[in-house]
Amino acid sequence: MGHKLIKPVMSAEEAVQNVKPGSSLMVGGFNYAGVPYTLIDALVAQGTADLHLISNDTLYANDQHPEGVGHGQLVVKRQCRKVTASHIGLNRETQRLFNEGLMELELVPQGTFVERIRCGGFGLGGVLTPTGVGTIHEEGKQVIESEGKRYILELPLKADVAFIRGYKADRWGNLTYFGTGRNFNPAMATAADLVIAEVDTILKEGEIDANDIVTPGMLVDILVLKGDGYYASRT
Amino acid sequence: MLPVLDEEVIRHRIAKRIALDFEDGAVVNLGIGIPTLVSDHLPEDVHVLLQTENGVVGAGPKPEKDDLRFIGAGGRCVSLLPGSSLVASDMSFGLIRGGHLDATVLGALEVDSEGNLANWMIPGKMVPGMGGAMDLVTGARAVYVATTHCDKKGRPKLVKKCTLPLTGAKVVSAVVTEFALFRKIDGKMVLCEIAPEVTEEEVKANTTMDYTVSPDLCTMKGIE
Numbered sequence: 192m193g194h195k196l197i198k199p200v201m202s203a204e205e206a207v208q209n210v211k212p213g214s215s216l217m218v219g220g221f222n223y224a225g226v227p228y229t230l231i232d233a234l235v236a237q238g239t240a241d242l243h244l245i246s247n248d249t250l251y252a253n254d255q256h257p258e259g260v261g262h263g264q265l266v267v268k269r270q271c272r273k274v275t276a277s278h279i280g281l282n283r284e285t286q287r288l289f290n291e292g293l294m295e296l297e298l299v300p301q302g303t304f305v306e307r308i309r310c311g312g313f314g315l316g317g318v319l320t321p322t323g324v325g326t327i328h329e330e331g332k333q334v335i336e337s338e339g340k341r342y343i344l345e346l347p348l349k350a351d352v353a354f355i356r357g358y359k360a361d362r363w364g365n366l367t368y369f370g371t372g373r374n375f376n377p378a379m380a381t382a383a384d385l386v387i388a389e390v391d392t393i394l395k396e397g398e399i400d401a402n403d404i405v406t407p408g409m410l411v412d413i414l415v416l417k418g419d420g421y422y423a424s425r426t
Numbered sequence: 427m428l429p430v431l432d433e434e435v436i437r438h439r440i441a442k443r444i445a446l447d448f449e450d451g452a453v454v455n456l457g458i459g460i461p462t463l464v465s466d467h468l469p470e471d472v473h474v475l476l477q478t479e480n481g482v483v484g485a486g487p488k489p490e491k492d493d494l495r496f497i498g499a500g501g502r503c504v505s506l507l508p509g510s511s512l513v514a515s516d517m518s519f520g521l522i523r524g525g526h527l528d529a530t531v532l533g534a535l536e537v538d539s540e541g542n543l544a545n546w547m548i549p550g551k552m553v554p555g556m557g558g559a560m561d562l563v564t565g566a567r568a569v570y571v572a573t574t575h576c577d578k579k580g581r582p583k584l585v586k587k588c589t590l591p592l593t594g595a596k597v598v599s600a601v602v603t604e605f606a607l608f609r610k611i612d613g614k615m616v617l618c619e620i621a622p623e624v625t626e627e628e629v630k631a632n633t634t635m636d637y638t639v640s641p642d643l644c645t646m647k648g649i650e
Contacts, residue, residue, distance in 0.1 A: 221480040221481070221497065221499075221515070222480065222497045222501045223494040223497050223501070224480070224494060224495055224496070224497040247515070248555075248557075276555060277555055277556065277557050277558070278554060278555040278556070278557035279553070279554065279555050280552075280553075280554025280555060280557075281501065286552075286553050286554070289553060290550070290553065296553070298553070298555045298556060300556050300557075300558070300559075300560035300561050301479060301515070301519065301556075301557050301558040301561060302515075302519030302522060302523050302558065302560075302561035302565075303560075303561070304515075305514075305515040305516045305519055306516065306519070309516055320523065321523070321564050321565075322523060322560045322561045322564045322565075323560050323564075324564075324595065325592065325594070325595025325596070326560065326591065326592040326593065326594065326595065327591045327592070328556075328560065368514075369495055370493075370495035370496045370497075370512065371478075371480050371481045371482060371495065371496055371497050371498075371504075371512065372495055373481055373512060373513070373514045373515075374480055374481055374514060374515045375514070375515050376514070377514050377516075378514065378515065378516055405514075422494070425494050425495075426494045426495050
């Protein structure tokens, strides 16, 4: 069996060196669940800036967590040039930076967000969705009528790097997910040039039943074992 | 002037009235705030399958001990009921947009005469993002709005025409406030039920939305 099928296991610090200034970065997770916390913490420590963060939300930044939680920290630390998300209401810094013109923000309906990522990863030129028709969301977009119904043409989203969070991995990079941690992770695993997966356990190839695998290892480039940070150890 | 009711009474009254509309076996998505309370008021013989847009089909109440690996759409931990399933976001929104949900219940900043709904931003002030709301109002077979009749300054939330950015155009099926229930029938809003503390005139005086009064107008159901 070819060695190339075996995926490197790296420390988070080593893995995040692949994120360069100006990179577009997808980060999995919805609220607390399914977030690659250890990778994010390492990227915050590395300080790489000018990022285009593509994530459903920007987690929390509030009085209780002024430094931000998870990838919310990337916003608080001013490492993002742009954020593409569906909901940013729990991170006061994302709202403030956008309102003050200090950061670009693209808000996308959540179902459209995941479909755009799927288009990016599945070789589709876009998707026609009725979501947002008749609202300001359709402004500047192509509206297409088909079979008597109006749809917005939504274009693919891709990224240079994706940080995803899985549960079990094997050395081929095959992944399972746990709880509500699945969310955007399987879609993002298809849509980035480099996919780094943070997981709870790394097993030998063949130790995960093929029936349970959600993301095939061919999509995953680097494996990182989750650390013992507050949120990583609780999710 | 509308009578002043206790805030908890208002929240639970609205939630309870909406809960009475759901049939056994319905698949429903509940938004945050008052909509979340709907699940507390379902009649005992009505089992509703709660879907959360982040990936639970068959969510149960908040567990005794929080487990951050099981989050609901509002950021509160959820339990899984027997028979529930966990899905990814593409499947979850496929269920939502694909017409597989019987109903969604959401809050509102404004609802208007055509059944337009605005609930996701106040330009220049509040930009939380639409999250899953635009998909939910587009795809769910019925869209229930749970809202106080007026805002904190006493201004009507049921308005002639929405001035805030819309979440969805002509999507609202029913609006329930602490004082009234309106249903959209043939594209027009119709006052169908009214709370015992108020008169039709008082409702009218605090609603700028165009509506007609149902010939079957009755007291709001669910109020003891």
